[in-house]
Amino acid sequence: xxxxxxxxxxxxxxxxxxxxxxxxxxxxxxxxxxxxxxxxxxxxxxxxxxxxxxxxxxxxxxxxxxxxxxxxxxxxxxxxxxxxxxxxxxxxxxxxxxxxxxxxxxxxxxxxxxxxx
Amino acid sequence: xxxxxxxxxxxxxxxxxxxxxxxxxxxxxxxxxxxxxxxxxxxxxxxxxxxxxxxxxxxxxxxxxxxxxxxxxxxxxxxxxxxxxxxxxxxxxxxxxxxxxxxxxxxxxxxxxxxxxxxxxxxxxxxxxxxxxxxxxxxxxxxxxxxxxxxxxxxxxxxxxxxxxxxxxxxx
Numbered sequence: 001x002x003x004x005x006x007x008x009x010x011x012x013x014x015x016x017x018x019x020x021x022x023x024x025x026x027x028x029x030x031x032x033x034x035x036x037x038x039x040x041x042x043x044x045x046x047x048x049x050x051x052x053x054x055x056x057x058x059x060x061x062x063x064x065x066x067x068x069x070x071x072x073x074x075x076x077x078x079x080x081x082x083x084x085x086x087x088x089x090x091x092x093x094x095x096x097x098x099x100x101x102x103x104x105x106x107x108x109x110x111x112x113x114x115x116x117x
Numbered sequence: 118x119x120x121x122x123x124x125x126x127x128x129x130x131x132x133x134x135x136x137x138x139x140x141x142x143x144x145x146x147x148x149x150x151x152x153x154x155x156x157x158x159x160x161x162x163x164x165x166x167x168x169x170x171x172x173x174x175x176x177x178x179x180x181x182x183x184x185x186x187x188x189x190x191x192x193x194x195x196x197x198x199x200x201x202x203x204x205x206x207x208x209x210x211x212x213x214x215x216x217x218x219x220x221x222x223x224x225x226x227x228x229x230x231x232x233x234x235x236x237x238x239x240x241x242x243x244x245x246x247x248x249x250x251x252x253x254x255x256x257x258x259x260x261x262x263x264x265x266x267x268x269x270x271x272x273x274x275x276x277x278x279x280x281x282x283x284x285x286x287x288x289x
């Protein structure tokens with residue numbers, strides 16, 4: 001049992017760092033999507049990758065690197081509130097755009113349509 | 118359909134107090150046993166509860182802890198769905214030639230209570246590739262990055278699970 005625990009403590013920092021790195025890469029991918037997608041609504045989808053997967057992986061990575069359980073609890077609360085407030089703000093943005101009359105681009109879009117308005 | 122009597126209110130009040138105490142203990146951790154700080158915590162929890170009562174938000178939406186386990190089980194299922202959907206959007210972001218098929222679709226929901234509808238609409242927004250744009254009655258306007266991901270029936274399982282987690286199984 002202690003050997004398993006030792007192994008866990010040996011691998012914990014490496015695992016945490018790896019998860020942080022993956023989370024950071026996902027955030028960059030989300031940013032690339034925001035820059036490439038053609039209109040407001042599709043860009044919102046790219047940003048949601050950063051909101052969900054990147055944030056989750058980064059927080060789990062930070063929890064693995066945390067020095068004490070108190071920090072883990074705080075990170076868990078941060079994660080919970082991020083997941084409760086994130087969709088609310090996304091919906092508020094999308095709803096405001098729809099109410100203001102912004103029409104989404106519909107149908108299959110290729111390279112010619114990209115690169116912003 | 119739902120508890121609204123005096124016993125229900127007391128239950129929501131106790132649930133809110135319990136969650137506030139747990140949150141306070143979790144956030145303040147080892148300071149929690151010092152008397153001055155602990156009494157400040159007690160006062161702030163009491164004030165929050167009184168405010169919640171005065172704002173009249175002590176109902177099954179303001180304090181949905183009676184269904185905590187069902188909602189947590191739903192959350193676990195949702196996390197798997199979110200990661201699966203993330204993969205689709207990540208591929209769309211990185212494809213060398215832009216190839217997306219955005220669409221606006223109307224999704225009919227079987228969720229009746231406001232809580233279940235909120236859970237369902239927020240789940241749609243949380244899942245990358247779909248955003249709920251507007252809610253009109255029992256129809257939700259959804260913008261999707263790929264039309265084929267939001268075809269008929271694509272949200273049926275999420276709808277059913279959100280309804281069962283928030284409101285319980287419908288009686289046959």
